[in-house]
Amino acid sequence: MLDKTEAFVRTELSGETSGHDWWHIHRVVQMTRRLAAAEQADLFVCTMAALLHDIPDEKLNVSKEAGMERLNYWLDEQPLEQQDREHILEIIGNMSYNGGNNPPMRTIEGQVVQDADRLDAIGAIAIARCFVYAGHVGDLMYDPEVPVRENMTAEEYRNGQSTAINHFHEKLLKLKDRINTPAAREIAEERHQYMQDYVDRFYREWNGI
Numbered sequence: 622m623l624d625k626t627e628a629f630v631r632t633e634l635s636g637e638t639s640g641h642d643w644w645h646i647h648r649v650v651q652m653t654r655r656l657a658a659a660e661q662a663d664l665f666v667c668t669m670a671a672l673l674h675d676i677p678d679e680k681l682n683v684s685k686e687a688g689m690e691r692l693n694y695w696l697d698e699q700p701l702e703q704q705d706r707e708h709i710l711e712i713i714g715n716m717s718y719n720g721g722n723n724p725p726m727r728t729i730e731g732q733v734v735q736d737a738d739r740l741d742a743i744g745a746i747a748i749a750r751c752f753v754y755a756g757h758v759g760d761l762m763y764d765p766e767v768p769v770r771e772n773m774t775a776e777e778y779r780n781g782q783s784t785a786i787n788h789f790h791e792k793l794l795k796l797k798d799r800i801n802t803p804a805a806r807e808i809a810e811e812r813h814q815y816m817q818d819y820v821d822r823f824y825r826e827w828n829g830i
């Protein structure tokens with residue numbers, strides 16, 4: 622089932638150019654398995670949820686409902702235990718950052734997959750993803766006249782309209798303090814520092830220093 626699901630997701634997301642392509646999924650699955658081992662979480666549920674987590678993403682579908690339909694279409698075909706299916710759906714439904722407005726993950730499996738996804742938004746690859754995403758939606762790299770919005774509502778967060786550099790302050794630099802598991806926190810600390818140094822340097826160069 623894992624192999625088949627991988628092939629499905631690979632086909633669905635291979636041409637995606639906003640930073641949620643197959644290789645993002647691949648990295649999240651790899652990190653999920655590492656964290657699941659450290660936290661003794663259920664590997665099967667974690668891997669299925671990691672593989673499928675971006676399939677219903679609102680940004681990659683015409684609507685939230687269309688996204689869920691795409692996910693259910695796949696899950697309906699699988700000989701899954703009812704309990705596992707519900708668990709996988711629960712995890713995927715609560716994954717998103719949503720401006721920090723989603724409730725905390727209930728299970729260790731959910732915490733692990735969410736951490737793995739968040740770790741891909743912190744560090745060297747995260748810097749690249751942020752600029753790729755901004756280019757994809759037509760945002761500027763930086764504009765000192767566009768203010769950073771603190772504590773956005775879910776609505777404001779969804780509506781976007783920012784710059785790539787502002788996104789570091791609006792989300793990416795906040796993720797470190799929203800990591801669930803000790804194994805992921807250690808990785809997040811180091812990646813966060815790297816990203817913070819990058820942003821500091823960006824401003825120094827911007828100011829001609």
Ligand code: ADP
Binds near residue numbers: 760784
């Ligand atoms: P989630 O679904 O967990 O909220 P997203 O899919 O919104 O995560 O974001 C995934 C990655 O896409 C982010 O970590 C970031 O790198 C990039 N991204 C999302 N929104 C923006 C934005 N407004 N500006 C720049 N990058 C963004």
Ligand code: NI
Binds near residue numbers: 649674675738
């Ligand atoms: Ni993701």
